Amino acid sequence: MTESRRPARGQRGQGKQGGPNNRPRQARRPDPAAAAVDQPRVAARDVLRAVRERDAYANLVLPGLLRERKLDARDAALATELAYGACRARGLLDAVIAEGAGRSVDEIDGPILDVLRLGAYQLLRTRIAPHAAVATSVDLARDEFGGGRAGFVNAVLRRVAERSEDEWVARLAPSATADPVGHLAFRYAHPTWIAQAFADALGPDAAELEAVLAADDARPVVHLVARPGEISAEELAMATGGEVGTYSPYAVYLDGGDPGQLEAVREGLAGVQDEGSQLVARALTLAPISGTDGGRWLDLCAGPGGKAALLGALADIEGARVDAVEPAEHRADLVRKTTRGLPVDVHVADGRESGLAPGYDRVLVDAPCTGLGALRRRPEARWRRQPSDVAGLVSLQRELLASAIELVRPGGVVLYSTCSPHLSETVAVVADAVRRYGVTPLDTRELVPGVPSLGDGLGVQLWPHRHGTDAMFMAALRKPE
Numbered sequence: 001m002t003e004s005r006r007p008a009r010g011q012r013g014q015g016k017q018g019g020p021n022n023r024p025r026q027a028r029r030p031d032p033a034a035a036a037v038d039q040p041r042v043a044a045r046d047v048l049r050a051v052r053e054r055d056a057y058a059n060l061v062l063p064g065l066l067r068e069r070k071l072d073a074r075d076a077a078l079a080t081e082l083a084y085g086a087c088r089a090r091g092l093l094d095a096v097i098a099e100g101a102g103r104s105v106d107e108i109d110g111p112i113l114d115v116l117r118l119g120a121y122q123l124l125r126t127r128i129a130p131h132a133a134v135a136t137s138v139d140l141a142r143d144e145f146g147g148g149r150a151g152f153v154n155a156v157l158r159r160v161a162e163r164s165e166d167e168w169v170a171r172l173a174p175s176a177t178a179d180p181v182g183h184l185a186f187r188y189a190h191p192t193w194i195a196q197a198f199a200d201a202l203g204p205d206a207a208e209l210e211a212v213l214a215a216d217d218a219r220p221v222v223h224l225v226a227r228p229g230e231i232s233a234e235e236l237a238m239a240t241g242g243e244v245g246t247y248s249p250y251a252v253y254l255d256g257g258d259p260g261q262l263e264a265v266r267e268g269l270a271g272v273q274d275e276g277s278q279l280v281a282r283a284l285t286l287a288p289i290s291g292t293d294g295g296r297w298l299d300l301c302a303g304p305g306g307k308a309a310l311l312g313a314l315a316d317i318e319g320a321r322v323d324a325v326e327p328a329e330h331r332a333d334l335v336r337k338t339t340r341g342l343p344v345d346v347h348v349a350d351g352r353e354s355g356l357a358p359g360y361d362r363v364l365v366d367a368p369c370t371g372l373g374a375l376r377r378r379p380e381a382r383w384r385r386q387p388s389d390v391a392g393l394v395s396l397q398r399e400l401l402a403s404a405i406e407l408v409r410p411g412g413v414v415l416y417s418t419c420s421p422h423l424s425e426t427v428a429v430v431a432d433a434v435r436r437y438g439v440t441p442l443d444t445r446e447l448v449p450g451v452p453s454l455g456d457g458l459g460v461q462l463w464p465h466r467h468g469t470d471a472m473f474m475a476a477l478r479k480p481e
């Protein structure tokens with residue numbers, strides 16, 4: 001056993017303290033005498049716990065929790081940084097914690113592991129003073145579970161604090177020469193299969209892999225969409241103090257804050273929508289179709305309605321009408337909400353057998369996917385997704401695209417999109433449809449005018465590190481006449 005594998009002091013008896021680390025365990029009654037634990041860290045800890053125990057989404061849990069506990073702006077910012085950061089960095093943190101604890105993280109009780117992840121994140125990836133990172137974590141453990149467990153947390157974190165993040169990476173990551181993708185995946189805290197999927201999609205540009213992985217950890221800028229016909233991007237930027245976007249004529253970038261509180265958003269003049277998604281909806285309306293546009297548009301996978309709302313606003317201007325299909329009732333409700341007052345009819349149905357009459361001029365298939373292109377907006381998602389998810393999604397994507405091709409009229413266009421750059425979900429699905437149904441791939445790059453660095457293929461792959469958008473993919477296909 002190497003020195004680093006030696007069990008840390010204070011962990012005696014830990015092995016008997018519980019089973020799998022995702023099982024809720026009985027908390028001790030809080031000790032009123034305990035020093036007031038630090039509220040931002042309590043909030044971050046509670047987010048990690050909800051993610052681990054209930055499969056919650058960190059970005060849905062945290063805002064409610066901050067409001068409920070009335071954290072001021074500074075504390076809220078710290079809680080956000082710690083909760084999201086620790087969710088993102090989980091793989092790296094767990095490897096270091098396992099080394100510090102001398103055991104696999106699977107053998108550490110979940111609630112204690114949450115505290116350790118929070119502490120290790122502060123030690124490795126923030127400028128918080130090490131003694132504060134350790135002491136506040138020990139307080140968290142003591143407050144809930146008492147001295148023994150606090151001692152374990154103290155011992156493990158002291159070991160973690162012995163090295164910087166770079167030193168831990170040098171010690172624990174696969175070799176950069178023998179396994180460059182595995183090395184970068186470890187350094188940037190991504191599962192290797194996801195880093196490999198990005199490298200495959202980047203192809204000859206795989207040297208950019210480091211930049212993509214780093215972009216997933218950067219705090220994403222909030223993108224607003226100015227609803228066409230309601231407000232211009234310039235007006236929205238003026239009203240919100242934001243900056244007009246680079247590629248979508250409707251985009252405004254906001255540096256921070258809660259966009260839900262903005263008057264323009266509350267009044268429905270604007271929404272929160274990644275610029276890449278705006279480009280997808282717009283591309284459908286720009287695609288060249290044969291003959292005149294009869295104004296029958298279809299959004300086959302519409303929930304929660306971001307693209308349907310933009311399509312609806314553009315349809316209103318063009319005199320068109322959109323059918324929006326979504327099988328999940330609660331998501332269909334969201335579509336109804338976002339498209340209120342627009343020429344959009346919502347149908348609760350499976351897109352593979354929607355019952356809608358064929359003959360659409362334009363059809364969007366914004367297919368359910370792994371979401372690997374939006375990891376920066378969903379802190380825990382990279383650790384939740386599994387490679388085995390891909391095959392099932394690909395079959396659904398193929399079936400939905402087949403259905404869209406049935407529903408579009410000859411000479412009309414189907415736009416297939418995903419918020420994933422995984423090649424099985426993008427070019428492979430499109431190539432399969434071209435082969436099976438004889439649809440013609442269009443040069444989709446022409447449908448996103450002014451967007452650079454789109455590569456040689458006919459499809460469009462956006463990237464956070466190149467375009468500042470989610471890694472959306474889109475490909476336009478015309479049905480032969």
Ligand SMILES: C[S@@+](CC[C@H](N)C(=O)[O-])C[C@H]1O[C@@H](n2cnc3c(N)ncnc32)[C@H](O)[C@@H]1O
Pocket residue numbers: 277300301302303304305306307308325326327328331349350351352366367368369400419
């Ligand atoms: C990537 S999301 C679409 C996002 C949406 N276009 C937007 O911009 O807000 C995929 C959607 O497809 C829905 N979906 C899943 N299975 C489906 C099916 N068989 N037919 C149609 N939609 C489906 C999911 O419920 C989800 O709402």
